[in-house]
Amino acid sequence: MANGADVLCDTLLLNGVDVCFANPGTSEMHFVAALDRKLDMRCVLGLFEGVVTGAADGYARMAGKPAATLLHTGPGLANGLANMHNARRARSPMVNVVGDHAAYHLPYDAALTTDIEGLARPMSDYVRRIAGPDDVGAATAQAIAAAQRPPGGVSTLILPADASWGEPASAAPVRADIRAPSPPDGQRVAAAAAALRADGPDCVLLMSGAALRTEAIETAFAIAAATGCQIIAQQSNARIERGAGRHPVERVPYVVDVALKRFASTKRMILVGAKAPVAFFAYPGKPSSVVPDSCEVSVLAKPEDDLLGALSELGHSLGAGPAPAPAPAPMADLPSGVVTPQGLAIAVGRALPEEAILCDESITSGREFFGFTHGAAPHTHLQLTGGAIGEGLPLAVGAAIACPGRKVFALQADGSAMYTNQALWTMAREGLDVVVILLSNRRYAILRGELKAVGAEAPGRNAQRMLDLDQPAIDWVSLANGMGVEAARVETVDALADRLAAATAAKGPFLIELMI
């Protein structure tokens, strides 16, 4: 006889959700037993929930559909929230299943009793507690539909143990009602066309989401060719298609003053699935918006709309021809010796194999990356979207599971990597084809800069001890080996290039600790 947990699994599978990133506990044991009966479900263990939710994000970005997660009660969910936040900002579809006590057990306030709804809401687009065994199918289908409602969202489903172990009247899985993106809005298209005709070269098309896939980028560049407008991506994006043969998209600069300067002469900003750019943090005396007051901001398409469709209609209404071929951007020669941000970018750009996936949590070290890698082999670039560090390595796990035939590079800052270092173990466990380039500067370098900016020129003992990762230095080779991942330390660009070549030629995870 099937129980609630079986219906949950079967409903996931019926709707194409066949990967479950998991870290289970006692209250989920009937769910574990049910998963064990479903041979079509791939269960991937993360040794910490931040790995689980970050991997689900990376999976969704590359698979275009949600994975499930299995989390244990409120604290398990809490551990996964930071990367749920990143996923929500990336608009990644995700279906979290959070086990809870049996409903009748909650009033006893056992040690693990928490307000799961309260914890879930800030980082979820949809939250639902399953009412009982008969509600499992409908609730799961709704959660899947909510996760896939364009442009994508984070669903959190709370599964009480008695809903899991109880027997429903019907064991039939339920099909989710999946919506398509909204069609382009004719009025918005017309308004954007008028704006571009009037002020083409002083207009910016600000793009994100599905507007950063190859065909949409090409359509935008056709519009740029016809009108002289500029094509810029959000500062952070879930996914950008890049590399030789594709049109190079610059991004909104991170540093407030640089961004202000970039948009100083922009008259009109037209949003294509993007948000108007704002400062990542507030600073005394600096504005929150980096768009000048005189600039008119309008929307061509909202994130939930058909972005490619809207761009196509806009191009059509402007009479734009096909986009000219992108200018060749040959990769610079590899420099030698000590590692600079430029040398890092060139070495990685030259090493990227065709159709690689680059997961970028490089923080300070990677800011110059784009400029030097427009001519790299065609690849997909994934960014940290929500600013919650500790997502890079889990993202690589998820991307590798979604795309087993593609090489994954993880460009990873050391301070952020420590947050979810457990992801290395999952890479080893699953034999994932990931090369981690671990940028070891042994400090929270971004914060050193910020401290200087608030006027503290020479940090004292307390500040040093909060911003530096030395004393002791972390030995990433030892750490990676401890979790079953082969690793090597390099100190020059030449050595980096050699290691990248070797790691790219081989299969399976490898970590390169790069001293910078």
Next chain:
Amino acid sequence: MANGADVLCDTLLLNGVDVCFANPGTSEMHFVAALDRKLDMRCVLGLFEGVVTGAADGYARMAGKPAATLLHTGPGLANGLANMHNARRARSPMVNVVGDHAAYHLPYDAALTTDIEGLARPMSDYVRRIAGPDDVGAATAQAIAAAQRPPGGVSTLILPADASWGEPASAAPVRADIRAPSPPDGQRVAAAAAALRADGPDCVLLMSGAALRTEAIETAFAIAAATGCQIIAQQSNARIERGAGRHPVERVPYVVDVALKRFASTKRMILVGAKAPVAFFAYPGKPSSVVPDSCEVSVLAKPEDDLLGALSELGHSLGAGPAPAPAPAPMADLPSGVVTPQGLAIAVGRALPEEAILCDESITSGREFFGFTHGAAPHTHLQLTGGAIGEGLPLAVGAAIACPGRKVFALQADGSAMYTNQALWTMAREGLDVVVILLSNRRYAILRGELKAVGAEAPGRNAQRMLDLDQPAIDWVSLANGMGVEAARVETVDALADRLAAATAAKGPFLIELMI
């Protein structure tokens, strides 16, 4: 000119809060700069927020006063929530300071904007957003007072960046209004005395909190000597004083059926700062409460009351004499060879130096620990109170910082240790005197047992891959070395005893990976 951040630091220091466990970000940079100006504040960096909050819990349990934590916006708080949950269950005083965007920046919904109050509330006893620079002193004093309101609680203070960098009208720190525990309730004392006179041997005094300090335990055993009642501690407790010369307190068993049997003939249960015992998880067909329906449960003293005072008055009203000396419980001889739970307990019990602090997140492996260690040197035992795994190592960090003259042993399960393995780095950074006994069974052993209990005798591939930590096995020696902690692997009780002796004789952190 002092800013809001200075007033915050000065208010902490004025009220005796002089340790800050921290993982800062950009929005806290003025707070970091202020901490850097306060030489009396000890700032301790954790490389993940679970380390930060777990260390604050361990510190509070041993110091009897709160530490501050410094957390970066909603995701930083989210990463610390699981151990805040444990701290709340331990009733540990704690003052979390969570940086947020400047108030005027919030409407722009920058990437790191989240509902911090929503995240904080489920794991906090007190939450307050600082209104501006002039509110910093009062808000901080209230948060400190709330944290120290008996029996202790978790305060979360949200510090907007502009409240931190703004200049308040007054720079004077504010004194917190610290309340004392409530005095014993005469009626409750009389009722408990009557119950014990009527049914002494069938009564249980169920104790927790301050009732598990040496003098309170002794007072309880004097009452037991006078009435024949039984003295039992909650299943999980923030702190118990144990070892030779102290009265041995048993605990409520974890396994439901064992607990039901233990209380089958109990007529009256009298709570002394404890909660009536319930099953840790619900199981089909088993009750939530492990106290029989026929048992009358009453309260001698609530957690916020003066527990020692209540026990003393009860003893007085019963005419109890001094407690008899505890029966000697000589440590068993060290067994040889393969490691059993019993051998582990004896080896650790024999190695514990006088006044050691034992942080216990041993999960399955440590269930038999108490029975074999009543005769160990006098020591303090700290437990996982909220069931959120990943607290053992951070707890050891905090306890070691609170008590620099005392040796800390961490009895630590491997699966749980992975959650917050970053704590090892802080042990190395701060040179903490901690011996980690890492129990390497390479599985979530508790869950293997639970899966069996739901009827899955032979786990299949999916279940195995969610419950076993092998393929690859984690090399804890390599992991610890990678974070600057010396380590060794042992496979027998004899080798464990040798390593424990050496690590105890030395100073500083050491990890023993014990293959079990």
